[in-house]
Amino acid sequence: MVRTPAAVRDAERWTAHNYHPLPVVISSAEGAWLTDVDGRRYLDCLAGYSALNFGHRHPQLIAAAHAQLDRLTLTSRAFIHDQFADFCRELAELCGKDLVLPMNTGAEAVETAIKVARKWGYQVKGVPAGQATIVVAEGNFHGRTTTIVSFSTDTDARDDFGPYTPGFRIVPYGDLAALEAAIDDTTVAVLIEPIQGEQGVVVPPEGYLPGVRRVCTERNVLFVADEIQSGLGRTGSTFACDDEGVTPDMYLLGKALGGGIVPVSAVVADAEVLGVLRPGQHGSTFGGNPLACAVATEVVRLLATGEFQRRSAELGARLHESLRALVGQGLVAVRGRGLWAGIDIDPALMSGREACERLAERGVLAKDTHGSTIRLAPPLVVTAEELDHAVEQLAAVLAGAR
Structure with missing residues (x-):
């Protein structure tokens, strides 16, 4: 039948x-x-x-999940569990950064990055309160929360979900001059995909990502790379940014980080960026849970072999x-x-x-x-x-x- x-x-x-x-x-x-x-x-x-x-x-990932299921699955971040430090350390080392903030979904990682960038802008850059702006690209796909769809140019993702969150400036993808022109003293970050996945696997023009890195450095703006689809081996390098010899200030990771078993995402950055957060200012009950960390640590170890x-x-x-x-x-x-x-x-x-x-x-x-x-x-x-x-x-x- x-x-x-x-x-x-x-x-x-x-x-x-x-x-x-x-x-x-x-x-x-x-x-x-x-x-x-x-x-x-x-x-x-x-x-x-x-x-x-x-x-x-994948046998190595399934074995890690089975072993952890027999021991411990959730504690919340009210306590530290024995898988947490290894995961954060090994992922930070893979990325060449200081700190990891684990979450669950890709959209959560993007939302986290937006909050961190704004707080960094107010506390470090000195942007006046409530005035932070973030530059994004046309054709982007960073998730489907109400804040994220506020700067989407996809009508299916955006229409009828307003009122929309302010604070974003949209420029053509791959147009470095437009991106630079959109930055002013209120700009705290440039948030882009190194390759736009949902748009149809769109690769930016040669020199674009190095140009974004240069402009962000010169204008004291955080370069936030959404590598949720493009990262973790997909493009032939650990990160799509690696293909252009570029290191962003923040990596946004997800999808493959959970090995196809559990939802795992993370924001990875240096202490001068992620260090702006203090207890109670951001969190997730399931973010960085023992099962997620056990699987994701094995993912990082698979990638470490090359x-x-x-x-x-x-x-x-x-x-x-x-x-x-x-x-x-x-x-x-x-x-x-x-x-x-x-x-x-x-x-x-x-x-x-x-x-x-x-x-x-x-x-x-x-x-x-x-x-x-x-x-x-x-x-x-x-x-x-x-x-x-x-x-x-x-x-x-x-x-x-x-």
Whole structure:
């Protein structure tokens, strides 16, 4: 008996329709592969928006979770637990920073950064009370809280959720002159994604990130890099900023930090920045909990070997070469870095949603965004042969539509 149609109907009946998922109902997974309730297998080319950089159920991460589940899962930050210091130290060392502030979700990390930047601006930079501004980029995606959508330019994310939070200046992504012009004495931070994921894996122009670093240093403004999707091995380096030789003042991390097991996020910065917080001024009951720290510490240790960064760089070169060969054969553009690609399908052939539905029929799962664009972000444990298979299925979908 086929179970998928009924499971899809039940999900539609009992949940708010804030997502439009493909009609696939997953029941198990391992590595880069998913299996649905009817036993059909799919190659995962989304990896939970980079939350599954290390694949599904990575043995080292699962072992850490199991071991911690048998001991201790939650204390709140009212007490210190025995996993906390190791996680914070090892993540700080990975980032080359002094301090870590653990949270849960990516949006929480962004909200934390906004609060820290404002407090730093008032206490360190000397911005008059209540006047702090933060420069952000068009096409950004930093989360969906009311403050964050206040500076979104995506109408789906923003419309009908006002009144909006003030204090943000939006400039074109990749336009260094516009960014510099938006900074004044009230500016406390520039908050950007080193590569814009939700926008379609948009890589900024060469020299942009070093330029942002220079301007922020010259104007005494914090450079806050949202590496929640782009970081932790996805682009072929530990952080996407590394590809440009840039070190921000604050790293915002999440998604892959939880190993695909638990939600973990963090703000990582030096003491002169995170040190502005005092007890009672910010927190989270679940932030930095023992289970999260146990898993995330193993994630940091996986990254410390450099293996996953190398895999992403080497296999990413293969992926991008094979995708570029499809330009003119149904694709009109390919962007990205490492095992992360945004591909634009000729809209005369089909939408991105239609392409993802046809790929799913051929056993490959991906996600569309903004009309005819598809994001490809397979787990970093994917093999060369599996990547070739995914591109072959995409080529077949494009050929069938021409």
